[in-house]
Amino acid sequence: MKWSPKFNKLKSQRLTAQLCTVLVMLLILQLMIPFVSFTNDSVLAIENTDEQTEQKDQDKESKELESPEEKPSEKAPSVDPTQEKGESPHPEAEVIPEEEMEIFRGRVLSIEEREGDAQTDGFFSDTQYAEVELTSGPLEGETREIENIITGNPQYDIHLEENQEVLLAANYQNGEILELTLYDVARDRYIYYALGSFLVLILLIGGVTGIKTILTLVFTGFMVIKVLLPLILEGYNPLILSVLISTFVAVVTLTVIGGLAKKTIIAVLGTIGGLIVAGFLALYVGNQASLTGLSSEEAQMLQFADVADLDLQGLLFAGIIIGALGAVMDIGMSIASACQEMVEINPRVQRSQLIQAGMNIGRDIMGTMANTLILAYAGSAMPLLLLLTLYDMSYIEIVNMDLMATEIIRALAGSIGLLVVIPLTSLASGFMLTPDNKRRAKRDEPKTKSE
Known part of the structure; x- marks a missing residue:
């Protein structure tokens, strides 16, 4: 079937217009990314400013509530020789850094189950002791043992299986992991499989x-x-x-x-x-x-x-x-x-x-x-x-x-x-x-x- 020159010209014009539209859309996306990041940064800056203002108000109120007996000491403060040298008056009182938490991936290698080994709210529950190999984070490749308590509530219980991918919560201070606990089952891999199938079918069809x-x-x-x-x-x-x-x-x-x-x-x-x-x-x-x-x-x-x-x-x-x-x-x-x-x-x-x-x-x-x-x-x-x-x-x-x-x-x-x-x-x-x-x-x- 032979198309007329007018139809071919119209078809090429439509294709060109569609390609231009796609390019305009990509340009809009590129321009919006800095705007959104600026908006988020502005919100965080406002929140930090509010927190600092509240802290200053609290400090001011605490100073006003001080007793009269303490005020004379402020006029003639005692000088500690350790403070003159720039040393701390209480060298033994060190600031303890806060604990931080990060999520790592892991794979279950083996499981040992014990019935009625743990007690929660007066009831005995089953416990799973699992050997888990970390597959991400600073401890990647290492093996750790974790404890998984099963209470009988399906809303919160996680039943581990061998070769199952899990998420582990690591509590650490100063870069050193203090505790490693089971956080949840890793489900994102299967979501990516479904998403990949969806995209492939869209492209094929x-x-x-x-x-x-x-x-x-x-x-x-x-x-x-x-x-x-x-x-x-x-x-x-x-x-x-x-x-x-x-x-x-x-x-x-x-x-x-x-x-x-x-x-x-x-x-x-x-x-x-x-x-x-x-x-x-x-x-x-x-x-x-x-x-x-x-x-x-x-x-x-x-x-x-x-x-x-x-x-x-x-x-x-x-x-x-x-x-x-x-x-x-x-x-x-x-x-x-x-x-x-x-x-x-x-x-x-x-x-x-x-x-x-x-x-x-x-x-x-x-x-x-x-x-x-x-x-x-x-x-x-x-x-x-x-x-x-x-x-x-x-x-x-x-x-x-x-x-x-x-x-x-x-x-x-x-x-x-x-x-x-x-x-x-x-x-x-x-x-x-x-x-x-x-x-x-x-x-x-x-x-x-x-x-």
Whole structure:
């Protein structure tokens, strides 16, 4: 099949635009790294300054509270001859350095198990004595024996096996290790295996698009971890931050995947509209339902963390927007791409026909995508659902629980955001992809009649 020169030129222009977009994205990443490091350094500097100010205030208060009997001694202080020479008046009182802890890797060589050898809280527990070879750190290659007490609580117990990789906590002073204890099982290797399989499949199936997908994933993770989270910890509004950063992520991601084309602009408009609707719906319903944002243990721990002005309710709404971002972008790009393909195949398609086609495509996607989002939230809340089923609670008790209401509103707000994307993207496709079709049709009518 031979392509026309116009098509080849258009294809080369799109490829060039996509490559330029990738380069711009890499440049943005390079420029943001110093900004984020500067932000983190500034936060640490502020914290250190606050600590020094508090210490000075405490010292000042302690001096003011001194008794009058001690004040005359300050006017005529006794001079110690050892101090004149620069020696310490108490040479035997040495400053003991604080203990530090570092995590090292190790591999279990052999295990000796003893039943009822240790006693914890009045109950006898089993003990494992393991020979472990250190595979990292200053003691790499050495073998040490560690003790692993098994209490019968699966939440805290670690059952060691031979050739198992473990993490060891080393407590040391002045570079000398004082104690070596079992910290946890090393799981990161298997995470890397799964991640490697994921990346290989993306490259094999996607090709160039797979490379773009990997770049956008890295960029999204960078924006969430290095930009969104530090700004939230500084006290900025989580809801506004999540909307702005999600919009920026959507613009960059869709531009890298779709190139500098009209379908990308259409998908971005639909995505932004869906995110705004989901965010404000969650904000309104959450405020009316008096959601606290403290439904999870992690949120309750953040309440007592040393973080000033942390909006936990806003953090809940921000999580709803971030959770729906991927699905919203998927629907927007799917509809915009399909509509652009229709216009390329039939340039004379009418605006109403294109809008109707976009709505039909959106309806097909809607059923599976809404199920995907709701089932994802239901899957994360599976232990909660099992507990409610086990204790046979009534419907009115279940639906009015803060934890359950939070999960329901989270799922519904994200799903409504998905639904709003469909008409928004379809309308944008109709008005942006077929602006002059009616004029063109009227202009071509006399030519058709004359022929």
